[in-house]
Amino acid sequence: MVEALAVASGKGGVGKTTSTLALGxxxxxxxxxxxxxxxxxxxxxxxxxGLADADTxxxxxxxxxSDAAVEDAVYDRFGLSLVPCGTSLAAFREADPTRLRAVxxxxxxxxxxxxxxxxxxxxxxxxxxxLVLADRTVxxxxxxxxxxxxxxxxxxxxxxxGTETAGVLFNRVQDDEAIDRVADQAEQYFGGPTLATVPExxxxxxxxxxxxxxxAHAPDSAAAAAYRRAADRLxxxxxxxxxxxxxxxxxxxxxxx
Amino acid sequence: MTGPDAAGLExxxxxxxxxxxxxxxxxxxxxxxxxxGYARIEPDSLLADGEPGVVTFAAGVPRAAYCERxxxxxxxxxxxxxxxxxxxxxxxxxxxxDALAALAGPGPCSVELYELxxxxxxxxxxxxxxxxxxxxPAEELADDPSLAERARERAPDDAHDGDASALExxxxxxxxxxxxxxxxxxxxxxxxxxxxxxxxxx
Ligand SMILES: Nc1ncnc2c1ncn2[C@@H]1O[C@H](COP(=O)(O)OP(=O)(O)OP(=O)(O)O)[C@@H](O)[C@H]1O
Ligand SMILES: [Mg+2]
Numbered sequence: 001m002v003e004a005l006a007v008a009s010g011k012g013g014v015g016k017t018t019s020t021l022a023l024g025x026x027x028x029x030x031x032x033x034x035x036x037x038x039x040x041x042x043x044x045x046x047x048x049x050g051l052a053d054a055d056t057x058x059x060x061x062x063x064x065x066s067d068a069a070v071e072d073a074v075y076d077r078f079g080l081s082l083v084p085c086g087t088s089l090a091a092f093r094e095a096d097p098t099r100l101r102a103v104x105x106x107x108x109x110x111x112x113x114x115x116x117x118x119x120x121x122x123x124x125x126x127x128x129x130x131l132v133l134a135d136r137t138v139x140x141x142x143x144x145x146x147x148x149x150x151x152x153x154x155x156x157x158x159x160x161x162g163t164e165t166a167g168v169l170f171n172r173v174q175d176d177e178a179i180d181r182v183a184d185q186a187e188q189y190f191g192g193p194t195l196a197t198v199p200e201x202x203x204x205x206x207x208x209x210x211x212x213x214x215x216a217h218a219p220d221s222a223a224a225a226a227y228r229r230a231a232d233r234l235x236x237x238x239x240x241x242x243x244x245x246x247x248x249x250x251x252x253x254x255x256x257x
Numbered sequence: 258m259t260g261p262d263a264a265g266l267e268x269x270x271x272x273x274x275x276x277x278x279x280x281x282x283x284x285x286x287x288x289x290x291x292x293x294g295y296a297r298i299e300p301d302s303l304l305a306d307g308e309p310g311v312v313t314f315a316a317g318v319p320r321a322a323y324c325e326r327x328x329x330x331x332x333x334x335x336x337x338x339x340x341x342x343x344x345x346x347x348x349x350x351x352x353x354x355d356a357l358a359a360l361a362g363p364g365p366c367s368v369e370l371y372e373l374x375x376x377x378x379x380x381x382x383x384x385x386x387x388x389x390x391x392x393x394p395a396e397e398l399a400d401d402p403s404l405a406e407r408a409r410e411r412a413p414d415d416a417h418d419g420d421a422s423a424l425e426x427x428x429x430x431x432x433x434x435x436x437x438x439x440x441x442x443x444x445x446x447x448x449x450x451x452x453x454x455x456x457x458x459x
Contacts, residue, residue: 178422
């Protein structure tokens with residue numbers, strides 16, 4: 001196990017899932033990468049990966065009376081180990097979010113990089129848990145004030161649990177000149193460097209429609225190249241495998257109903 | 258009663274056409290009715306010290322902005338700051354993209370839309386210091402890229418060509434960012450206790 005990274009944004013729709021899968025595929029050239037849809041309230045990784053009909057998902061693993069094994073919810077696709085989350089509202093309500101720890105601990109034991117696609121919201125224990133569990137975060141931003149202020153907020157939430165920022169990704173960038181100034185300014189507030197600025201891209205939209213990660217659907221696009229640069233710039237830190245698993249396993253008091 | 262007033266920004270009150278709407282629906286309504294006039298934006302609670310502001314429109318396209326709150330946050334009156342320019346803003350107010358930065362951010366706002374004859378706005382719309390890019394209010398205040406795009410398309414070609422964006426102005430405001438961070442940290446810690454995660458706090 002090298003490192004568990006939460007991909008977070010604070011705000012919805014900025015491209016977390018797109019970015020998680022793109023970073024994952026770029027990192028997969030050199031590492032074993034597992035991507036978990038930890039956005040359990042608004043799961044959508046399955047729609048980016050053609051796994052909408054997956055039999056067993058993270059939702060099954062989070063049910064208290066579940067007898068599903070973690071490996072049943074792991075799908076090898078696009079050179080990644082993918083753990084999609086189901087989209088059943090009933091199952092979400094019944095899920096015990098604290099079981100995510102045990103699931104993640106087990107996954108962490110045999111992968112190099114664990115990417116947790118995290119919720120946009122910060123309003124519940126299940127939304128915040130990935131930030132608690134991860135070693136560091138990658139914050140995905142769009143170059144707008146609401147996105148930056150939500151990104152700062154998510155960074156602060158993560159930091160309060162001792163989870164620092166590994167880097168920042170600017171997504172859906174339209175103004176190439178302004179973004180360099182913005183990224184420079186933003187760097188003083190974020191704990192990690194700007195990993196890349198990803199252009200607004202038809203390829204990203206087309207990939208989502210096709211149910212494929214961007215790097216599989218349009219590997220030669222400018223956006224894909226930007227994600228590969230981001231992966232290169234991300235300096236992964238070697239975690240202590242035992243300590244990571246312990247942290248994941250440590251018990252928490254379940255959220256009141 | 259008179260409309261919004263501030264040094265250098267004098268506009269008559271005009272005719273009220275919409276009240277008590279959020280920023281997003283106000284900007285959308287102004288655009289679809291091709292409003293010439295202004296939106297008076299009142300933060301319901303913008304961090305500790307929200308102040309009202311104004312965005313003006315010509316044919317539904319945003320043209321100018323003003324906020325009684327300085328983009329420089331809690332600076333003391335008389336303190337030197339490099340934002341001052343032109344004939345000198347009132348202490349602590351902000352204009353153009355700085356005003357958008359002061360108005361943007363977390364927290365809902367209530368908006369009233371007023372209609373005015375175009376010539377009532379001519380002076381404000383000629384003053385570069387108040388000018389905003391046509392898509393900026395939708396992007397920065399309403400988080401609505403599609404409305405921003407439509408506003409840019411409808412805008413005349415010579416609309417705002419300033420360089421520093423509202424986002425840059427927001428990021429230059431260190432005190433405001435520190436306030437967002439402090440508030441988020443306090444909220445995170447309080448919620449951690451509610452969620453039984455306080456044992457994980459550092
Ligand atoms: N660089 C880009 N250019 C254009 N469209 C993009 C880009 N990145 C993502 N998108 C599109 O934006 C939409 C939202 O992206 P994505 O699902 O990755 O966001 P998200 O942050 O995970 O959203 P949510 O908060 O709903 O989980 C998708 O339709 C996606 O194809
Ligand atoms: Mg997503």
